[in-house]
Amino acid sequence: MKFLILNGPNLNLLGIREPDIYGRRTFADLCAFIEATCRDEQIECELYQSNHEGDLVTKIQQALGVFDGIVINPAAYTHTSVAILDALKAVGIPTVEVHLSEISEREEFRRFSYVSLYAFETITGKGFEGYAQAIRTLKKKLNRN
Numbered sequence: 001m002k003f004l005i006l007n008g009p010n011l012n013l014l015g016i017r018e019p020d021i022y023g024r025r026t027f028a029d030l031c032a033f034i035e036a037t038c039r040d041e042q043i044e045c046e047l048y049q050s051n052h053e054g055d056l057v058t059k060i061q062q063a064l065g066v067f068d069g070i071v072i073n074p075a076a077y078t079h080t081s082v083a084i085l086d087a088l089k090a091v092g093i094p095t096v097e098v099h100l101s102e103i104s105e106r107e108e109f110r111r112f113s114y115v116s117l118y119a120f121e122t123i124t125g126k127g128f129e130g131y132a133q134a135i136r137t138l139k140k141k142l143n144r145n
């Protein structure tokens, strides 16, 4: 089983950006956490982070026929990107959406997620652990199919 783990804009600044919201652990820490989870679950994974919407769209398009599942934290594009939603719908790969913070308890504009219109599950407010939950949820779903 092969998963693509996508992270959107500014997540590369974890540890520096708004630590009261996102914590003090860095993006490198997050990558190591995700890789360790995938190793434990015997899942092959590729991690990709970009600050550019089009690059994320291209990466999703290129996932077709290569990856069995996608875990995505689209970051700010969550709330704006029809293009990322359309790319996910186009490839039809089972997807779980993750957010480190509890987006339902923040500003009004963070309450709506385009990606949620496609993702079969959205995990919010669990920090790094949300990615581990997403990976395990995706694995269970694919094993059931």
Ligand code: DQA
Residues within 6 Å of the ligand: 009, 010, 011, 073, 074, 075, 076, 077, 078, 098, 099, 100, 101, 102, 103, 110
């Ligand atoms: C985020 C929440 C988004 O609203 C925000 O723009 C992010 C990170 C999260 O992980 O909590 O960049 O996706």
